[in-house]
Amino acid sequence: MKLGIDQQRLLTEIETLAAFSDAVPPAVTRIAFTPTDLKARAWVISRCEEAGLTVRQDAVGNTFARWSGAAPGAPAVGTGSHIDAIPNAGKYDGVVGVLGGLEAIRALQRSGFRPKNSIELLVFATEEPTRFGIGCLGSRLLSGTLSADTAGRLRDRDGESMDAVRRKAGLNGDLQDVKLPTGYYKGFVELHIEQGPLLERAQISLGVVMSIAAPASLRISIEGAGGHAGSVLMPDRKDALCAAAELILAVENAAQSRAAADTVATVGVCDVFPGAVNSIPSRVRMTLDIRDTDLTRRDGVMQTIELASQNTAAKRHVSIQSELLNADAPAHCAPEVRTALADSCRKHGAGFLEMVSRAYHDSLFISRIAPTGMLFIPCRNGYSHRPDEYAAPEDITRGALVLAEALAKMST
Ligand SMILES: [Zn+2]
Numbered sequence: 001m002k003l004g005i006d007q008q009r010l011l012t013e014i015e016t017l018a019a020f021s022d023a024v025p026p027a028v029t030r031i032a033f034t035p036t037d038l039k040a041r042a043w044v045i046s047r048c049e050e051a052g053l054t055v056r057q058d059a060v061g062n063t064f065a066r067w068s069g070a071a072p073g074a075p076a077v078g079t080g081s082h083i084d085a086i087p088n089a090g091k092y093d094g095v096v097g098v099l100g101g102l103e104a105i106r107a108l109q110r111s112g113f114r115p116k117n118s119i120e121l122l123v124f125a126t127e128e129p130t131r132f133g134i135g136c137l138g139s140r141l142l143s144g145t146l147s148a149d150t151a152g153r154l155r156d157r158d159g160e161s162m163d164a165v166r167r168k169a170g171l172n173g174d175l176q177d178v179k180l181p182t183g184y185y186k187g188f189v190e191l192h193i194e195q196g197p198l199l200e201r202a203q204i205s206l207g208v209v210m211s212i213a214a215p216a217s218l219r220i221s222i223e224g225a226g227g228h229a230g231s232v233l234m235p236d237r238k239d240a241l242c243a244a245a246e247l248i249l250a251v252e253n254a255a256q257s258r259a260a261a262d263t264v265a266t267v268g269v270c271d272v273f274p275g276a277v278n279s280i281p282s283r284v285r286m287t288l289d290i291r292d293t294d295l296t297r298r299d300g301v302m303q304t305i306e307l308a309s310q311n312t313a314a315k316r317h318v319s320i321q322s323e324l325l326n327a328d329a330p331a332h333c334a335p336e337v338r339t340a341l342a343d344s345c346r347k348h349g350a351g352f353l354e355m356v357s358r359a360y361h362d363s364l365f366i367s368r369i370a371p372t373g374m375l376f377i378p379c380r381n382g383y384s385h386r387p388d389e390y391a392a393p394e395d396i397t398r399g400a401l402v403l404a405e406a407l408a409k410m411s412t
Pocket residue numbers: 082093094127192361
């Protein structure tokens with residue numbers, strides 16, 4: 001089998017997909033189920049069909065493109081990632097795994113390889129939490145981690161339910177049917193940019209992921225008392241934003257004070273009411289994101305934050321409510337997939353680093369139902385989720401090549 005990646009075509013396709021965007025280039029904004037996202041998905045489907053793959057979509061918009069193997073009834077070998085993008089993002093997050101996965105399949109086809117197990121490209125729906133406040137919606141449903149009812153009732157910022165939004169997009173199937181049957185995949189590999197600086201620093205071109213860090217998120221609502229910014233004197237105030245500021249620093253400290261580098265905590269959303277220059281903030285809503293590779297350590301950080309909330313509430317006479325939005329367990333990548341990836345790296349003379357994924361991915365959820373692994377390529381300065389996100393052509397090509405080799409190993 002002589003495998004060759006069509007680098008020019010793959011890079012051109014990445015540029016073409018980046019043009020489906022609601023932001024000024026080079027920024028990419030592609031929020032799930034917007035007309036732009038749907039057009040981008042239709043374009044990806046047309047590329048898959050051109051490659052002779054059989055395409056189907058489930059009720060939430062997960063898109064499967066299958067190259068039938070010699071044993072079509074046997075579990076499939078899957079690869080893929082997502083194409084939705086947060087506001088003002090770059091063009092490689094997710095996309096490298098989708099278009100790189102497609103090119104890996106085409107490379108196998110060109111080589112004359114004939115898979116035993118079918119090889120399937122999976123374009124996950126709604127990986128980013130932008131629209132419905134929860135990440136990996138598609139893969140949570142595929143793995144049964146989230147119930148169809150709960151998923152359908154999720155609302156976007158305009159108050160529209162996920163169920164209504166997906167129906168408007170022409171997806172009318174039953175959300176209950178999204179969950180994949182047991183044994184659907186023999187194995188699954190996601191190719192992705194690292195979204196961190198370690199590969200670049202080590203000057204190593206590929207990363208074989210050993211485990212995926214566990215994210216948890218909390219919504220915190222602080223209720224204080226509003227009033228005129230001129231008339232209410234300082235001792236009489238219950239300023240919700242001042243309480244929030246104190247709590248945000250406590251969150252930072254809770255993560256920083258842990259010895260482990262894998263512990264991180266972020267307040268990424270902070271909505272202030274009523275939001276007027278001459279009015280004391282009466283209410284603040286924040287969303288916290290806490291991650292670790294170690295579940296016990298992460299839960300320890302959450303307890304520290306809970307304690308800090310209680311202290312701030314007592315000290316500032318405000319009420320603080322926290323609501324757990326999700327707390328997923330970390331995943332360990334499957335030994336057989338890691339071995340397939342490592343052997344493929346060696347076969348193509350590519351050095352690799354065994355590493356932890358600190359960002360979470362659809363693979364975290366697919367790992368609940370199938371042996372799963374991830375292959376990372378470097379991205380410049382570790383930048384991701386920003387317009388200057390960049391992956392070098394040779395790294396993208398090498399990633400697609402090693403992915404193709406690993407898919408071949410897993411489907412024979
Ligand atoms: Zn991603």
